[in-house]
Amino acid sequence: MTRYIIRRLLQAIPLLFLISLVLFVLMQNVSDPLATLSGRTPTRKEDRERLTRQLGLDKPIIVQYLYWLIGNDWTKIDMNGDGVAETPGIRKGVLRGDFGTSMWNRGVPVTKVIAQRLPNTLLLMVVAELLIIIGSFIVGIYSALRQYSLVDNILTATSFIGYSMPIFFTALAAIYIFAVYFKRWGLPSLPTVGMFDPQEGKTTSQVLVHMILPVFSMAFISLASYSRYIRGTMLEAMSQDYVRTAKSKGLPRRQIIFVHALKNACLPIVTVIGLEIPFLLGGAVVTERIFAWPGMGRLFLDHLERGDTPVVMGILMMIAVAVVVFQLITDIAYAWLDPRIRYK
Amino acid sequence: MTESQMDIPLEPSPKIPQLSADEIESPPLTLATLTWRRFRRHKMAIFGVISLVLIVLYAYGGSFFVSEKYANHNDTKIILQYPSAKHPFGTDTIGRDILARTIYGGQISVLIGLTAAILEVVIGVLFGALSGYFGGLIDALLMRFTEAILTIPTIFLLLVMAKYFGGKIPNITFLGRTYSGSVVVIIVIIGLTSWPYLARIVRAEFLSLKENEFVLAARATGTPTWQIIFRHILPNSIAPIVVAATLGVANAITLEAYISFLGLGVRAPTATWGNLLQGAYSYIDKGAYWLWLFPGLLIVLIVLSINFLGDGLRDALDPRSRTV
Numbered sequence: 001m002t003r004y005i006i007r008r009l010l011q012a013i014p015l016l017f018l019i020s021l022v023l024f025v026l027m028q029n030v031s032d033p034l035a036t037l038s039g040r041t042p043t044r045k046e047d048r049e050r051l052t053r054q055l056g057l058d059k060p061i062i063v064q065y066l067y068w069l070i071g072n073d074w075t076k077i078d079m080n081g082d083g084v085a086e087t088p089g090i091r092k093g094v095l096r097g098d099f100g101t102s103m104w105n106r107g108v109p110v111t112k113v114i115a116q117r118l119p120n121t122l123l124l125m126v127v128a129e130l131l132i133i134i135g136s137f138i139v140g141i142y143s144a145l146r147q148y149s150l151v152d153n154i155l156t157a158t159s160f161i162g163y164s165m166p167i168f169f170t171a172l173a174a175i176y177i178f179a180v181y182f183k184r185w186g187l188p189s190l191p192t193v194g195m196f197d198p199q200e201g202k203t204t205s206q207v208l209v210h211m212i213l214p215v216f217s218m219a220f221i222s223l224a225s226y227s228r229y230i231r232g233t234m235l236e237a238m239s240q241d242y243v244r245t246a247k248s249k250g251l252p253r254r255q256i257i258f259v260h261a262l263k264n265a266c267l268p269i270v271t272v273i274g275l276e277i278p279f280l281l282g283g284a285v286v287t288e289r290i291f292a293w294p295g296m297g298r299l300f301l302d303h304l305e306r307g308d309t310p311v312v313m314g315i316l317m318m319i320a321v322a323v324v325v326f327q328l329i330t331d332i333a334y335a336w337l338d339p340r341i342r343y344k
Numbered sequence: 345m346t347e348s349q350m351d352i353p354l355e356p357s358p359k360i361p362q363l364s365a366d367e368i369e370s371p372p373l374t375l376a377t378l379t380w381r382r383f384r385r386h387k388m389a390i391f392g393v394i395s396l397v398l399i400v401l402y403a404y405g406g407s408f409f410v411s412e413k414y415a416n417h418n419d420t421k422i423i424l425q426y427p428s429a430k431h432p433f434g435t436d437t438i439g440r441d442i443l444a445r446t447i448y449g450g451q452i453s454v455l456i457g458l459t460a461a462i463l464e465v466v467i468g469v470l471f472g473a474l475s476g477y478f479g480g481l482i483d484a485l486l487m488r489f490t491e492a493i494l495t496i497p498t499i500f501l502l503l504v505m506a507k508y509f510g511g512k513i514p515n516i517t518f519l520g521r522t523y524s525g526s527v528v529v530i531i532v533i534i535g536l537t538s539w540p541y542l543a544r545i546v547r548a549e550f551l552s553l554k555e556n557e558f559v560l561a562a563r564a565t566g567t568p569t570w571q572i573i574f575r576h577i578l579p580n581s582i583a584p585i586v587v588a589a590t591l592g593v594a595n596a597i598t599l600e601a602y603i604s605f606l607g608l609g610v611r612a613p614t615a616t617w618g619n620l621l622q623g624a625y626s627y628i629d630k631g632a633y634w635l636w637l638f639p640g641l642l643i644v645l646i647v648l649s650i651n652f653l654g655d656g657l658r659d660a661l662d663p664r665s666r667t668v
Contacts, residue, residue, distance in 0.1 A: 011488075019492050023504065030507040160388075164594070164648035166601050168621060169640040175628050184631070282497050286602055290625055300500060301606065304507055312504070316496060323495045 001335070004343040005328065012324040019320050020094075024065045024313060033057070033103045033307040054079055055103065068100065068313065069093050094317065100310035104303060110314040113299070120195060121283035121295030124211060128218045129280060133273065135223050140230025145257065147235060155227070162224030171217040171290045178213060193292045214291040218284060230269060237265040267338055274330030278322035282315070382660035389656020392649040399646050403450030412521060415444035416613045424627065427634050434634035437623065446639055449615035452523070453597055453643070456531050456616065457650075460596035463535025464542060465589045471539065472546025473573050477554055487547070490540040498537055499602060505533040506608040524614040530603065534596045542588045549581035583661035587654055594650035601643050617643050 034051055052058050056067060056077065072089030079087040092098035099110035139159075143152040162170075175192045182189035190213050191197065196206035237243065238261050246256045283297035292298075296315060303311040335341045373381075383389055419439040427434040433442035475486040493501070506529065513525030553559070554577060562572050597617075603609035604618030612619075617639045624636035 015488055015492055015495065018488070019495055022492070023496070026504050026508045030504065160651060161644070161648060164651050165644050166598050166605075166640070166647075168602075168605050168625075169636070169644060172621075172625055172628060172636045172640065175625070176631075176633055180628060180631055279497050282500060285499050285503070286605065289606060301503070304503060316500060316504075319497060319500070320495045 001332075001343060005332070008328050008331075016317070016320060016324065020069070020313070020317055021065060023316055024068065024309070025061060027307070027309045027312055028061055028064075030304065030307045030309075030312075033309065067091060067093070068310070070095055071098060094313075099314040099317075102303070102308055102311045104306045104308045104311070110310045113311055114296070114314055114318065117294060117296050117299045118281070120293065121288075121297065122280065123207070124214060124288075124293060124295060125280040125283060127211065128215045128222075129276070131215060131219045132222045132226055135219065136226035136230055139223065139227035141234055141257070141262065143227070143231045144234035144238065159224035159228050162221055163228070165221055167217060167221055167284070167286050168290060170220050171214070171287060174213050174217050175290075195294055210291075210293075214284075214287050214293055217290075218287055226272070229272060230265070233265040233268050234261060237261040240264070267334065270333055270337060271330055274326055274333060275323075278319060278326045281322055282319045379657075379660045383656050386656035386659055388652045389660075392652030392656065395645060396649040396653060399450065399642065399649065400454060403447055403454055406444075406447030407451070410441075410444040410447055412448055414441065415448045415615065416440065424630070424632055424635075433638045434632075436620070436635060437627065442620070442634060442638055445615045445620055446617065446642055449617045449620050449639065450642060452527060452610065452614055452616045453600060453618065454646075456527065456534070456600045456610075457593040457597040457646075459531045460534040460538070460600075461589050461592035463531065464539045464592045464596070465585065467535065468539035468542030468588075469546050469578070469585060472543040473550055473578065475543065476547035476550025477569075477573050477577070479551075483547075486543075490543050493537060493540050498599070501537050502533055502599060502603055503606065503608055505537070506530070506603050509533065510608060522613070524611045526609065526611045527614060527616075530600055530609055534599050538592060538595060538599070542585070542592070545584050545588055546581060549584060550577055553577045553580050583658075586661060587658045590650060590654040590657055594647045594654070597643065597650075598647055 033055070034048055034057075056064060056072075059067070067089070068091075071091040071093030073092060075089055076085040077087055077089050078085045091100060094100075102108045102110055102113050105113060139155055143155050146152050178190045179192045180189075191210050192213060195210050196202045200206050238257075240261075242264075243256060243261050246260045251260075281296065282300070283293075283295040285297035285301055287293070288295045288297035289301060300312060300315050303315075331343065335343055417440065419435075421439065422431075422435050423437060423439040425431060425435040425439075431441050431443065433446060436442055436445070471486050471490065475483045475490075509529045509532070510526060513529055516523045516525050516528065559572060559576060562576050567576070600609060600616060601618030601621065604616055605621050607622055609622075610616045610619050620639040621636050624632070627635055
């Protein structure tokens with residue numbers, strides 16, 4: 001097992017290099033980072049040249065990537081434009097934990113920019129994910145136990161519709177009904193923008209109320225596919241020999257369902273959930289945009305539009321590392337839960 | 345022959361059904377016939393096909409009734425009008441008729457869905473087939489590359505690529521109509537990011553199929569490698585590919601809608617169902633539901649129909665597979 005883990009981690013290293021290199025090259029051409037620097041646009045030619053030089057954007061792309069990866073404190077860089085490299089570099093590089101500084105919020109470290117947004121995203125995503133998991137277990141098990149009943153058919157049809165819906169459609173429909181129309185009818189309406197009302201301040205109740213619509217919009221869509229999956233695995237487990245044995249032994253139905261069938265049906269679901277967790281870090285780009293939620297998705301979008309390579313790379317590499325780690329954790333958890341599985 | 349066997353009556357037992365000459369002569373059922381027999385029992389799949397045909401008729405047939413010039417014509421005197429007899433789906437923020445725009449937008453959305461799925465299939469089959477057939481170093485390299493793409497969430501990767509390629513491609517004139525070059529960009533980037541799942545399916549199929557005797561026989565008779573891959577093994581793995589390609593169309597339409605909704609997708613003047621929704625949420629407070637309802641419903645309907653179709657195809661083509 002230890003050998004397996006070490007081998008997997010070693011395999012991940014070239015993978016992460018490849019990803020970072022490709023993304024870094026793509027980012028160079030995305031947008032002019034000088035255009036929106038600190039909210040002011042440098043118009044004079046000399047200013048542009050000086051900033052380009054100071055930010056190191058005049059270097060060949062591979063040198064920029066090297067500086068990003070291993071830092072530039074081992075070399076000298078030319079800051080004043082006389083063609084002689086005189087100032088020692090200060091960047092340590094990603095490999096030593098320095099993700100650089102944001103170009104748009106000039107000078108703010110990338111880790112700080114991300115750290116400000118990550119809790120907001122996690123709050124939204126973890127609550128939504130929990131709701132999805134709990135809800136889909138209830139719906140999935142219920143449908144599986146009453147296969148082809150009226151309720152099962154209705155749930156199947158609903159989940160197909162939910163599965164086919166783009167998130168913005170659910171979100172816009174929810175806003176229209178619960179915010180716009182409820183207000184028009186004089187009912188208490190739900191807020192649709194941001195995390196809290198600026199006049200009320202960031203209180204727990206404010207954040208909770210603001211979370212309702214984004215969480216339910218996301219939950220409705222993912223609930224559909226998750227519950228179908230649980231229904232499928234549960235149906236399969238219920239038709240197994242060990243369930244028949246349990247029935248013929250005269251065990252109570254509750255025990256058969258929740259102990260014998262569910263425990264085995266859970267196995268493939270562990271994989272699905274485990275592989276889903278790292279993507280929670282990235283937040284939901286579209287949902288956060290619609291509800292103006294200050295999370296990672298919006299951070300990514302805002303900084304991508306301004307060509308802020310360090311921040312965008314920071315976000316993407318954080319997710320990539322999390323994906324690699326969680327894939328491994330999922331594999332280990334799977335082997336632990338199912339003794340039939342052995343890794344070499 | 346022994347005595348006892350002679351005693352068996354020559355008249356056939358009445359229990360054995362008698363086949364008429366015609367039935368005995370009838371040729372064996374082809375894969376297409378068998379698939380169709382199973383497919384037509386799937387009610388939701390039939391519903392999917394019918395509604396898909398209706399939507400495609402709406403998008404492509406609609407252009408006989410409404411001109412593209414009218415769809416792109418804006419009249420600032422009639423901005424944000426409620427649905428009426430003259431404009432059944434209302435008008436948008438700069439006074440264009442939304443009904444006409446959903447017709448022309450539909451053509452582009454369907455086009456993007458189909459072509460992106462074709463690109464996905466070509467890349468996915470190529471990667472999966474080479475990886476599964478040759479194994480070894482080629483397999484390791486190709487699968488690492490596949491994993492690399494799967495490691496970054498699709499929407500993030502799509503947005504970076506949309507920004508990278510966007511804004512540089514000029515308008516394209518094709519068959520006398522002008523399209524925004526961003527259509528091509530969107531097709532290419534969706535195709536380039538969505539193939540890894542298909543590649544994995546094809547690889548798994550190849551891994552098991554290449555061990556069969558018919559591959560050995562083909563090799564023994566000196567069949568060239570490319571013929572073994574594409575003429576002997578590939579046709580046997582067609583079922584999961586067809587299903588994945590069908591669902592790929594729905595996926596591409598949804599992804600296009602997401603990118604366009606975020607403002608990085610297909611640009612004006614070309615309409616798609618996705619970019620019709622762009623900015624709809626700025627006007628939601630004013631109660632302008634028609635801005636998002638009609639294009640949104642069309643997206644939901646086409647994706648739903650394609651998913652039903654894909655589900656039916658999976659059941660029909662591969663009866664062993666489990667529907668999840």
